[in-house]
Amino acid sequence: MTSILKRLRPTLLLAALVLAGCATAPPIDPAALPSAPAAYKEGDGRWTQLTAAQVPADGRWWQVFADPVLDELEARAAARNNSIQIAAARLAQARALVQSADADRAPQVGLGANVSRQGGAAAQAAGSAGTQISAGANLAWELDLFGRLAQSSKAAALDAESRAALLASTRLLVQANVAQTYLALRALDAERALVDETLVAYRETRDLVEKRHSAGDVAELDVARVRTEVAATESDALALARRRAELEHALAVLLGEPAANFRLDTAAWSTALPVIPAGVPSTVLVRRPDVAAAQRSMLAAQARVGVAKAAWFPNIALTGSGGYASADLGDLFKWSARAWGIGALLALPIFDGGRREAGVKSAGAELDAALATYREQVLIAFKEVEDQLAALKLLAEQSGAEARAVESASRATLLSDHRYRNGYVSQLDLLDARRSELRSRREALQVRSAQYQATVGLVRALGGSWGPADAAEVSAQAPVSRADPS
Numbered sequence: 001m002t003s004i005l006k007r008l009r010p011t012l013l014l015a016a017l018v019l020a021g022c023a024t025a026p027p028i029d030p031a032a033l034p035s036a037p038a039a040y041k042e043g044d045g046r047w048t049q050l051t052a053a054q055v056p057a058d059g060r061w062w063q064v065f066a067d068p069v070l071d072e073l074e075a076r077a078a079a080r081n082n083s084i085q086i087a088a089a090r091l092a093q094a095r096a097l098v099q100s101a102d103a104d105r106a107p108q109v110g111l112g113a114n115v116s117r118q119g120g121a122a123a124q125a126a127g128s129a130g131t132q133i134s135a136g137a138n139l140a141w142e143l144d145l146f147g148r149l150a151q152s153s154k155a156a157a158l159d160a161e162s163r164a165a166l167l168a169s170t171r172l173l174v175q176a177n178v179a180q181t182y183l184a185l186r187a188l189d190a191e192r193a194l195v196d197e198t199l200v201a202y203r204e205t206r207d208l209v210e211k212r213h214s215a216g217d218v219a220e221l222d223v224a225r226v227r228t229e230v231a232a233t234e235s236d237a238l239a240l241a242r243r244r245a246e247l248e249h250a251l252a253v254l255l256g257e258p259a260a261n262f263r264l265d266t267a268a269w270s271t272a273l274p275v276i277p278a279g280v281p282s283t284v285l286v287r288r289p290d291v292a293a294a295q296r297s298m299l300a301a302q303a304r305v306g307v308a309k310a311a312w313f314p315n316i317a318l319t320g321s322g323g324y325a326s327a328d329l330g331d332l333f334k335w336s337a338r339a340w341g342i343g344a345l346l347a348l349p350i351f352d353g354g355r356r357e358a359g360v361k362s363a364g365a366e367l368d369a370a371l372a373t374y375r376e377q378v379l380i381a382f383k384e385v386e387d388q389l390a391a392l393k394l395l396a397e398q399s400g401a402e403a404r405a406v407e408s409a410s411r412a413t414l415l416s417d418h419r420y421r422n423g424y425v426s427q428l429d430l431l432d433a434r435r436s437e438l439r440s441r442r443e444a445l446q447v448r449s450a451q452y453q454a455t456v457g458l459v460r461a462l463g464g465s466w467g468p469a470d471a472a473e474v475s476a477q478a479p480v481s482r483a484d485p486s
Helices: 001-023 061-063 068-080 082-103 123-125 148-214 220-254 283-287 289-310 354-419 429-462 470-475
Strands: 110-120 128-144 316-328 338-347
Touching: 061 068, 068 082, 082 148, 110 354, 123 316, 128 429, 148 220, 148 289, 148 429, 220 429, 283 289, 289 354, 354 429
Parallel strands: none
Antiparallel strands: 110 128, 128 316, 316 338
């Protein structure tokens, strides 16, 4: 018998290796993976002729705006934002699942004790009547010959990496939302200051016209016109105040604070407007945490296909026990009461109604969906970068046009005021000139605000970092297609 086992041992080992190879996760077709374009379509460099901002060494990209208030708000959001805390808890949960999956691969050891009492004719006939006391240790260890436990552990580890990337993505999203909300609020402060300044001029004009109307110098129509402008401008100021209150409340939520307890005082808009270089498109695949999360989810789905395939093969476990058994508690730990046992357990389902085949198909479909999700996430990433590059380029040109419009409108107001005071034009012409100037100045402020929003949007689209990337970094983080994705 021993000689037969020795002769069969190489054959059995070869069969085990072949079966293990069948359980390996399938490779991903490189043609199905997304590729980075050679260059950005919108990144022609016309808007980056100024000196580009350098990303801070500590990764706090918002510091390039040189605004201490923004720095403080970002720090408060990092400490108390609830979305970040939820993502951190999900990461801790995923890491616990990794620990659990790794524990399945280790031997399981336990201690136990048992007391039983048997009686009756059957027990007496079998010679087992009376009390039986036992205490000992049990050992169980599943031999992972076909890689099921290893693939499960790898999938759990990749899920944890995906959660870590999602935590980074959540942090970046919160940082960008805080910056955009704060900058939008400061833009409203500047616009409100402009409207209030214009409103003061309108009210002075109204008071003057009403006095002249009382003296009989002007008609009532002139009074009605200037009152209309005052009321309309007051309405605009109230609308801006309402929008500012909404932004302030939204900022409080981002900081994890009650809206009733949060207040951001009005201040001058002195935030710097940095120029962010887009860099090489392939760096988006490295720096964007949401892309990294989608990639890790895809690789986890790939590993789970291997887990599903391993269900076709036997489960082999080694068991062992050792301890003491006695009918008398005083004799339990005597050497003569010792007991032990070892064994091996093999389980292989023969017929399951197609359950294992369905499991493999389900895991394969999950891999296909994860691969498509990864491709879509990459496309969205490149699309967002192109959107912000196009926005910044066109907003720079629009800002120049608005500056010219403001200059012309200011000149028209000055001339109209001079001609009105000398009786050459009517009050309606002066009001039209002032209305046109106010509209041009507000539009210029709105374009400036859009430039800040697009700049923050570009930083987020680039993954919170910018500039040239090391080739080694790109190659190390590039998608892989082999069966072992680690």
